[in-house]
Amino acid sequence: MTHRIAILGASGYTGAELVRLIATHPDMKIVALSADRKAGMAMAEVFPFLRHLDLPRLQKIDEIDFSGIDLCFCALPHATTQVVVSALPRDLKIVDLSADFRLRDPAEYEKWYGQPHTATDLQKEAVYGLTEFYRDDIRDARLVAGTGCNAATGQYALRPLISAGVIDLDNILIDLKAGVSGAGRSLKENLLHAELSGGTHTYSMGGKHRHLGEFDQEFSKLAGRPVHIQFSPHLLPMNRGILATTYVQGDARVIHQTLTDAYATEPFLQVLPFGALPSTRDIAGSNYCHIGVIADRIAGRAVVVAVLDNLTKGSSGQAIQNANLMLGIEETAGLTLAPMFP
Template sequence: MQSSEKNKKEVRIGLLGASGYTGAEIVRLLANHPYFGITLMTADRKAGQSMGSVFPHLITQDLPTMVSVKDADFSSVDAVFCCLPHGTTQDIIKGLPRHLKIVDLSADFRLRDIAEYEEWYGQPHSASDLQLVFPIIQKEAVYGLTEISREDVKNARLIANPGCYPTSIQLPLVPLIKAKLIEHRNIIIDSKSGVSGAGRGAKEANLYSEIAEGIYSYGVTKHRHVPEIEQGLSDAAQSKINVSFTPHLMPMIRGMQSTIYVEMSQGVTMEDLYQQLRKSYEDEEFVKLLDKGVVPRTHNVRGSNYCFMNVFPDRIPGRAIIISVIDNLVKGASGQALQNLNIMLGYPENTGLLYQPLFP
């Protein structure tokens, strides 16, 4: 076992909701982080248990015993990753001390428009004080799509960490929309995700025997990530964009691909699209535009914080096909969360994120 000195590091990290997949992924990434040490872990239903009993692959880590969030002493931590379900998250976060830096992986602070949140997540804010507090926090929250909003992340206290689908979609589309290279109409997004995105909850639908050796679409046009995607693209366009978005569940644990079908603006060429993406991301460590013609594969990024992308001419003149891939648990969740906290606290952005893709 690693020494118990291990977690005596510069920054004391609290991990809320540690017993889910995104929590375990935070632990994996922080294992080799030289500055961040986990000193508080909460998991209500697993309170009193060790992380190693819940995730045996983590027995080699020297970690604090999990406690219930209501018993957590937040005075002893400097920053928290919040991996709680939406809804619950609001209540917890509004009660946290103001000195904390917070990266929230739930959906609760991603949408600027509360009415839209209530429509898609199906729950009004029932407590009156929450109704008062929530918008204030919301204003405070910065949407942490790192490469797009890095400057805002630097000074944020609370990060709304993007969803996995929105990350894979906005990274290629935002620069192209901002540069007015693609039309706002008829953006067709066909996304495919590994099943780990559904979390560790025991659901019949996610049993091995139900998922292996087959695929299907789900939430056709009604997936909760729609408003988040449209908010980001509309911001880039400075006008309202509606997209067609169909997610599909794949028989794989990790990995996400978005295949995006767009119309190029009048007079725009494939080369324009390619060069814009090149320019946007050539200095980025985690976002890679592949050589022309090379197809990104989810296999290429498994276990890593990379987003690989490319753009292809369509057979229909004037159209293009954009493909981007990420690991839904890393760049699509815990990896981007750590990338954001590194920035908020002034550490090199890639600290703890040097895990290379696992292939084969």
């Protein structure tokens, strides 16, 4: 059975990544694409790398007939999505790639995003979209909230360790490096080539990064008590990828074995042999996450390094993985393509 798919916000990076992946999906067909300022244009005009595909023209959201659509991906800006999703048919399956439904507590959403949530009924309905840990809930969900790409990377490194109680919960530091596509496609002065190339930049330091809301929510739920990590994000002049170096207190061998056991049957999560560390070039353009563990020279301390592609496993690939579950499709369908190299 071929499922009919709509993508809202198809003119952004995550929208284009959804199109790229669905183009070879055996059970999905794109029947509607939306954009705001680029409505009326062909996708080949917006993204020439997609010109070989036969795709519908971009249109306004209110011009789309959702009656024959099985699932809708929302790749829209934060705050915009909650308004749009509220107006969509209540029987339509939706995977949202924005931040609007990630946080369960409306007060936490307002704290991190600076404005009240306008669709709290939908916020209660949404299932958090970290596939490997919410699989059963996602299968039965109508609305799934995709995770933040930084939040996904850190959680893959830490969730099994928190659940198993093998690290000190009060001494966790994530030092994260992210590619520039994570900032979106909108024009920003600090992302100009002359401003970004040749340097490394910190951003949202000192506990200000919005993905900390997800870390707080998920890690505290796992531990059964408040867990607040240190998080130091950096922007690198590369197009894709996230590398999270996580510093923890615990036995490195036990940590490695815990992660190995936790992800032994996961198709997209690969734990490297003890002492081997991953690189962002190993996962570029793919739905894979690689994790490595080494012991620190200081006894009782370890380093966990996780890498993934922010546009794929951190966003659009994760969204398709969730959509596969929601539609009763094989979870890995359309997502087993090898990483790009070099």
